[in-house]
């Protein structure tokens with residue numbers, strides 16, 4: 014297990030999680046920000062990419078399961094993502110990412126798991142900041158970032174599946190995270 018929150022455990026994905034991942038990645042509504050549902054091969058490639066990330070980076074998207082069960086509500090975790098700047102340089106930032114099965118939306122699970130990932134990033138990995146890179150049209154995802162105390166610090170355009178997608182970079186620094194926890198505003202304190 015990687016971390017626990019009040020209702021969830023985050024653990025590494027395994028080959029056995031293919032069908033749970035497909036429930037997320039092949040749902041057209043869930044995948045609207047990615048321009049549509051994935052094929053079987055794209056699901057397998059996604060899973061393989063996470064396993065490679067665990068090996069190479071020590072982090073990746075993890076399975077978010079209900080505590081003391083193996084019922085997967087979604088995938089939430091930390092990955093290194095390139096953030097390009099207008100002067101031509103690119104920085105690799107640690108990103109919190111989250112995708113939930115649709116039946117588990119609107120219950121606070123994404124925010125709870127994202128806060129757990131903030132705690133892990135700042136207290137275990139000792140990151141200076143973490144971000145969430147979110148398509149400008151993806152309002153529910155932006156609300157998760159905002160509830161986690163993140164603010165927009167940068168914008169850039171991604172080209173994905175032949176589509177031009179403006180993205181916002183939400184970020185929280187270690188100082189902001191510490192201030193949030195000291196003021197008792199962040200439930201991550203009680204994890």
Ligand SMILES: CC(C)(COP(=O)(O)OP(=O)(O)OC[C@H]1O[C@@H](n2cnc3c(N)ncnc32)[C@H](O)[C@@H]1OP(=O)(O)O)[C@@H](O)C(=O)NCCC(=O)NCCS
Nearest residue numbers: 043046111112113118119120121122123124146147153154
């Ligand atoms: C992004 C995504 C994970 C957000 O899911 P979500 O359900 O909106 O977010 P949460 O799980 O944090 O739930 C928050 C909601 O639960 C409500 N809630 C209910 N019970 C709650 C509880 N016990 N604690 C906290 N919030 C609770 C909140 O009020 C909030 O309500 P709202 O949906 O009306 O704003 C989901 O929309 C998704 O999987 N989208 C597709 C994938 C995607 O786009 N990922 C992001 C790529 S950048």
